[in-house]
Amino acid sequence: MEMLVTELPGPAVGVDLVGRLDTLGVDAVETRFNAAALAAGRGTLIDLSRVDFVSSMGVRLLIMAAKTMKSRHQQLLLVVPEGPVREMLETAAIDTLIPMFVQRQEALAALAR
């Protein structure tokens, strides 16, 4: 699993994950993910457009991040295109916990509001 961090207006941070968000993938990025995505005082957009698999460990990572961001009153948004990953996250009810957008532009617009 690879992780790319970008600066977004807001201020906010974009975290693009690439690959598989399974146990091995989470182990590979969790520390850096938490440091980048959960930086105090910033909203976060997590882009899963190039993630082709999420397991329960990946869901765990997202839920933990969402809980932290909520406690700080900071935005956390997901970009998840239509497909098996989105279906899985909807099955796990992540769409009811974290705003999910099909396209990055929609998420960026929501982040700016």
Next chain:
Amino acid sequence: MAERQSRELLELLVDPGMEAIERTRLRVLQHFGPIPGFGDSLRTVYAVEIVLEEWLTNVFRHGTGSPVALRVSVDADGILMRFVDDGPPFDATERPLPARPSNLDEARPGGLGLFLIHHYAKSWHCARQDGRNVMHIAIDTGRR
């Protein structure tokens, strides 16, 4: 246990550990990928990968550290995966599945593995035979 395989059958031993689970995933996809309704169905592949990751992780987390015997077969009815382990008695089908959270306060970070297997499986069945747990998980292929 000697490994057996034909076009529609694969039997192998999975050693404990996430790297071994990953090797098993790749092996299963490589073996059955050419079969219509399997490799050409994103949802079928996802279902197989979820079952492998979640069930094997669960067994290795709670088991004795011994390898798991895996048998995967494909026919007109779909995919049948059989896992045999020598861990403590465990019947996943008797475990209550977590309720879908309606908000973040209700959400629990863990416990989703069995829920996901149940969602993606057409059926599942646990039995205890000769001191071992035998788990059968059936998955539809994309042929229908």
